Amino acid sequence: MAITDSDLEPHAEQYDRLRNAAAHVLTVLDDPESEPDTVRAALTELHQAVRGQRGSAQTETGLPAQDPAAHLLSRLAYAGKVARPITLDEQAANFGQQLAAAQQMDEPGPSDPDRDVRLTELRAMIVGGLLQELAARLRPGAAFGPSREGEQLAAAVTELAAAVLDRTFVGRR
Structure with a gap:
């Protein structure tokens, strides 16, 4: 039995949240100067996404979660004090x-x-x-x-x- 796009549509938002949370964990773990609280917050966000609970789309520092398949991981675009990921x-x-x-x-x-x-x-x-x-x-x-x-x-x-x-x-x- 093949899975089609229409089968996945109801879960697209949850998949995006899960992917963004996983990308955020990888970003935090890649930084050798990450504080333990930042790592804990990223892992908590991933845990909530896996369990299907509503969580923040932003990190504890206020930065948006980035998807390495769609965004640059090295820079953000700023409009005033609001940051957003830059797409490829x-x-x-x-x-x-x-x-x-x-x-x-x-x-x-x-x-x-x-x-x-x-x-x-x-x-x-x-x-x-x-x-x-x-x-x-x-x-x-x-x-x-x-x-x-x-x-x-x-x-x-x-x-x-x-x-x-x-x-x-x-x-x-």
Whole structure:
């Protein structure tokens, strides 16, 4: 008997709460400076989610729970004092805008500071390889799971990796 999306719909909210609580526990446990009370609160939130009890969608510190399959874990977006997770798609769009803006910058004059980042060929190959690795990890599959949330960011990173590697003997054809 196969499980369909319609079978899961009544449980979608509970699944989201459980996933967010588990992601929060992993985030807290990943921080070596986490206070025992913060760890305890995250585990309590996960326990409540497993039991189906209503809990907070935010951590004890007021930060929203983040889903590593859909959000950046390293940054939050702030509107005043309210924080919200940045989705991978938002980051991809922001990344694309930043690259486009950097490419449209005027050429510096003789008195302007040099804004170019200079890389040796070896460093460019290392950076390009790391960018390719990141892109592979963001695509659906064994590393990222079945989520398609990281595809846009993976495409942007792949494009940047190609641009970096094209300036090395690895990218020359």
